Amino acid sequence: EAQVTQNPRYLITVTGKKLTVTCSQNMNHEYMSWYRQDPGLGLRQIYYSMNVEVTDKGDVPEGYKVSRKEKRNFPLILESPSPNQTSLYFCASKRTMNTGELFFGEGSRLTVL
Amino acid sequence: QKEVEQDPGPLSVPEGAIVSLNCTYSNSAFQYFMWYRQYSRKGPELLMYTYSSGNKEDGRFTAQVDKSSKYISLFIRDSQPSDSATYLCAMKNYGQNFVFGPGTRLSVLP
Numbered sequence: 491e492a493q494v495t496q497n498p499r500y501l502i503t504v505t506g507k508k509l510t511v512t513c514s515q516n517m518n519h520e521y522m523s524w525y526r527q528d529p530g531l532g533l534r535q536i537y538y539s540m541n542v543e544v545t546d547k548g549d550v551p552e553g554y555k556v557s558r559k560e561k562r563n564f565p566l567i568l569e570s571p572s573p574n575q576t577s578l579y580f581c582a583s584k585r586t587m588n589t590g591e592l593f594f595g596e597g598s599r600l601t602v603l
Numbered sequence: 604q605k606e607v608e609q610d611p612g613p614l615s616v617p618e619g620a621i622v623s624l625n626c627t628y629s630n631s632a633f634q635y636f637m638w639y640r641q642y643s644r645k646g647p648e649l650l651m652y653t654y655s656s657g658n659k660e661d662g663r664f665t666a667q668v669d670k671s672s673k674y675i676s677l678f679i680r681d682s683q684p685s686d687s688a689t690y691l692c693a694m695k696n697y698g699q700n701f702v703f704g705p706g707t708r709l710s711v712l713p
Contacts, residue, residue, distance in 0.1 A: 535700065549700075580647070
């Protein structure tokens with residue numbers, strides 16, 4: 491089954507404790523991206539990657555890091571989480587030449603105390 | 604002004620009603636227009652995709668794009684309780700940056 495898998499789905503952590511949200515896709519997609527979703531603000535892009543070893547900032551990259559060492563994986567790293575990073579996070583992927591369809595994971599709800 | 608505006612709702616309609624969901628945008632460079640549906644506790648999934656201006660129909664769903672007015676719409680005919688979800692409009696130019704509206708929460712009551 492074609493899917494984007496995120497882990498963990500739910501996480502409560504404390505300010506400053508480094509965490510990583512993993513994302514893996516099995517569709518051989520070149521493009522992967524991370525979004526955060528907040529009430530009233532919609533989905534905002536954090537980082538995206540056009541292919542292995544190529545990453546770019548989205549609209550809200552501050553406080554986040556990413557890496558793309560393998561085509562299927564695109565982890566999101568919060569080096570020193572803060573309460574304003576409490577949000578619902580989505581990983582998405584698509585074929586670079588496919589202009590429309592982003593495939594989303596099921597989301598990771600993060601709470602930073 | 605936000606780049607993409609969307610009435611957040613919530614919108615409640617009786618089963619069988621025609622639903623109209625709308626977005627306005629400010630960036631005239633947008634060329635690709637999409638509607639995603641998001642069920643509670645799930646990721647968004649693509650519902651409709653159109654390029655430039657015009658209409659596109661798929662079953663009970665019709666997407667309209669009016670680039671001259673910077674306005675897009677999604678119509679749902681014969682709405683069903685299973686259509687209850689949040690609907691997100693999305694758009695992009697020729698690059699890879701998608702811009703999403705905040706979403707409209709729809710409830711279809713049996």
